[in-house]
Amino acid sequence: MQNVGIRVYNVVDKPLVLHLLRLNTPTYFAPEEEKDLLYYLAHEVEEYYVLECDGEVIGCGGVNYDQNRTIGKISWDILHPEHQGKGLGSLLLLYRIKNLREQPQVKQITVRTSQLVYLFYEKHGFQLRQITRDYWSPGFDLYHMEYEGAL
Template identity: 55%
Template structure:
């Protein structure tokens, strides 16, 4: 497994990962949001490659003062889920944030994925916001404890 910094040449593979996870984990409407994020809002974004194939991706963004970081756009190939790739990518990004002086780490996710983040030590911060991302995709705002 190799984790490396994102390049725009990775876009087709990342888009395919999103599509493979739609509608189970993402709404169709989120495709445009992901492409906008990749084009305009990246702080740090990474790709996971296994045997020459992109099997996952995810990034983080920091607040302007650099003290708070939020994991963003985690996508793992369905065939790779449950095999430790998502955990390795999350731990890698947490370590990268800590190297940059980030002291508060969060993630904004859905009811479908929040148990994964709980296993990594994240706790729910605020009440759930129904249909936040899209219909049937609620917001779970979590912080690493």
């Protein structure tokens, strides 16, 4: 495998993150979600990371907190289509799960995703708790999932 690393997101990464989103639209994201990502990057980032391969940003994903930081929420996972299915998305997800598990106040880890990728999270220990049809956009359902691994 090439030289792969995870680092903290910097505002100069924003165009690269938007490019990743656009490469995955409409396959995994609805076009209207771009404005939501822009808002998130400007106002809601608590912990956000980029995944680099040979110095190129090929993925990103974050963590947000709820209920006095007792709930860690996996947020805005995006991976370049050419790098999907190679274990790199798993690397980025497991990095964040490990960080959350090392925080004693975190009692639960959740993710809100769609029917298009929920199986990815399921194979990493998340269980489906609720489905809301057409939540993100028509044809893009919300799948609320909770991590069932040990914390």
